[in-house]
Amino acid sequence: xxxxxxxxxxxxxxxxxxxxxxxxxxxxxxxxxxxxxxxxxxxxxxxxxxxxxxxxxxxxxxxxxxxxxxxxxxxxxxxxxxxxxxxxxxxxxxxxxxxxxxxxxxxxxxxxxxxxxxxxxxxxxxxxxxxxxxxxxxxxxxxxxxxxxxxxxxxxxxxxxxxxxxxxxxxxxxxxxxxxxxxxxxxxxxxxxxxxxxxxxxxxxxxxxxxxxxxxxxxxxxxxxxxxxxxxxxxxxxxxxxxxxxxxxxxxxxxxxxxxxxxxxxxxxxxxxxxxxxxxxxxxxxxxxxxxxxxxxxxxxxxxxxxxxxxxxxxxxxxxxxxxxxxxxxxxxxxxxx
Amino acid sequence: xxxxxxxxxxxxxxxxxxxxxxxxxxxxxxxxxxxxxxxxxxxxxxxxxxxxxxxxxxxxxxxxxxxxxxxxxxxxxxxxxxxxxxxxxxxxxxxxxxxxxxxxxxxxxxxxxxxxxxxxxxxxxxxxxxxxxxxxxxxxxxxxxxxxxxxxxxxxxxxxxxxxxxxxxxx
Ligand SMILES: Cc1cc2nc3c(=O)[nH]c(=O)nc-3n(C[C@H](O)[C@H](O)[C@H](O)COP(=O)(O)OP(=O)(O)OC[C@H]3O[C@@H](n4cnc5c(N)ncnc54)[C@H](O)[C@@H]3O)c2cc1C
Ligand code: SF4
Ligand code: FES
Ligand code: FES
Numbered sequence: 001x002x003x004x005x006x007x008x009x010x011x012x013x014x015x016x017x018x019x020x021x022x023x024x025x026x027x028x029x030x031x032x033x034x035x036x037x038x039x040x041x042x043x044x045x046x047x048x049x050x051x052x053x054x055x056x057x058x059x060x061x062x063x064x065x066x067x068x069x070x071x072x073x074x075x076x077x078x079x080x081x082x083x084x085x086x087x088x089x090x091x092x093x094x095x096x097x098x099x100x101x102x103x104x105x106x107x108x109x110x111x112x113x114x115x116x117x118x119x120x121x122x123x124x125x126x127x128x129x130x131x132x133x134x135x136x137x138x139x140x141x142x143x144x145x146x147x148x149x150x151x152x153x154x155x156x157x158x159x160x161x162x163x164x165x166x167x168x169x170x171x172x173x174x175x176x177x178x179x180x181x182x183x184x185x186x187x188x189x190x191x192x193x194x195x196x197x198x199x200x201x202x203x204x205x206x207x208x209x210x211x212x213x214x215x216x217x218x219x220x221x222x223x224x225x226x227x228x229x230x231x232x233x234x235x236x237x238x239x240x241x242x243x244x245x246x247x248x249x250x251x252x253x254x255x256x257x258x259x260x261x262x263x264x265x266x267x268x269x270x271x272x273x274x275x276x277x278x279x280x281x282x283x284x285x286x287x288x289x290x291x292x293x294x295x296x297x298x299x300x301x302x303x304x305x306x307x308x309x310x311x312x313x314x315x316x317x318x319x320x321x322x323x324x325x326x327x328x329x330x331x332x333x334x335x336x337x338x
Numbered sequence: 339x340x341x342x343x344x345x346x347x348x349x350x351x352x353x354x355x356x357x358x359x360x361x362x363x364x365x366x367x368x369x370x371x372x373x374x375x376x377x378x379x380x381x382x383x384x385x386x387x388x389x390x391x392x393x394x395x396x397x398x399x400x401x402x403x404x405x406x407x408x409x410x411x412x413x414x415x416x417x418x419x420x421x422x423x424x425x426x427x428x429x430x431x432x433x434x435x436x437x438x439x440x441x442x443x444x445x446x447x448x449x450x451x452x453x454x455x456x457x458x459x460x461x462x463x464x465x466x467x468x469x470x471x472x473x474x475x476x477x478x479x480x481x482x483x484x485x486x487x488x489x490x491x492x493x494x495x496x497x498x499x500x501x502x503x504x505x506x507x508x509x
Binding site for chain 2: 001002003004005006028030031032035036038039040048050052080099100101102103105106235236237332333334
């Protein structure tokens, strides 16, 4: 690995003070993405500021009736927390469909939001990549782009955000709490990740001198009618080709509220107000689900190897909405899609 | 603040950083090390403490061969720094047996012939110890899912599952 210094942050104030002194320093939490990227020479921090010991490990109720999750809560602890299992099972299942138990034991809630793309060329320093080296070009657009995006792409970058957890957080409309030199602020999850545009080197709207302290879940968890369906090349321990988080509030068979987010298809979890509005007041059936899928995939574009994702996403959206409506969410261990 | 992107090695750092002292507890024995900051826990175990039972397969979190227990929880030792584990209790495959008796999982792997080349085995066993402690898996399907972070290139999976089931029943 390329040499770097290592320091520990004593508290949040110390962490932001330390990062302000060195533009090439980076925080390290679980380390599962950053250490990997340093080994590949994709990231080259001068210093790692260890924030993994900060006391940001609690899961607490908020006065608004939601839940506040500390940024250092390990992914596994979050997924198995009784309140999350009971009230936000879609989030629990999305987390458990990602990575492996070893990685979930290490990975932090904050780090999961900031994990970088798995685009092959981003990892391969011998090839041009605008995200890794702005202005060098995008090797994926005319390259092996099977895993790349079909929505919200730009001429500069067609990478996807690889997180499963974030797809559920998008559907739940979570809020990210951050602190920087200018003080604390909150960012809606929809505004947290960016589209690539002509600055694909920026994944998120978090400033490099800010630290994520917590993720807030609003009261509504849609625990009766939800599903998270992840389609991938093997049955476990693989990133999503397409994933769907679907949550419904039903009055009999009529849809009162709908949330729908896609993973594996864009630079951020993909939602569409039109798709969700199209479901409102409708009977929860295939006709309504097909309309929502059309809206959600409106403008989808393949780049050759990933053309299949459009049809796959359409079928996955319909299936996940059906699972949600029936109250039979996709199982994590039984791999049959019913 | 600006977004530096990927810095050139020269821009990153002026001088090679000094080694740092790290104290771990490995298999219930204190281990004092002086390591380069970028030393992973895996390299610390293998190269500094000569505990070569823990294997390096991919070095990127993709195979599970490096699985050890930190405070009883299974992790990939290739994706954490030794310095980040200061003061932690680490259990490797060398620390599983008690008073000369094999750990039930070690015995079960022998009973079920749950390996061929053996390269993944220490990771499988440490991972399974973590799995049993977590208590989330009951059925074979659940064991398979929660053991998916351990790849076996020899394909000994059916016997590995059988071995874990035996150890689970007896624990
Ligand atoms: C083999 C493998 C398979 C995987 N499969 C999946 C999968 O299927 N689905 C999935 O969703 N994920 C998957 N992952 C990714 C995994 O979920 C992420 O690596 C993990 O969530 C990152 O969290 P971390 O705490 O380890 O982050 P780190 O590696 O510690 O940090 C990541 C980035 O976030 C920054 N950072 C961390 N915490 C903070 C904070 N609080 N404030 C500000 N900045 C911060 C760091 O500076 C760094 O830039 C996989 C990873 C591996 C290695
Ligand atoms: S898609 Fe983005 S990450 Fe992949 S090569 Fe192109 S610029 Fe790089
Ligand atoms: S060596 Fe750590 S997961 Fe492969
Ligand atoms: S026994 Fe050879 S890799 Fe598992």
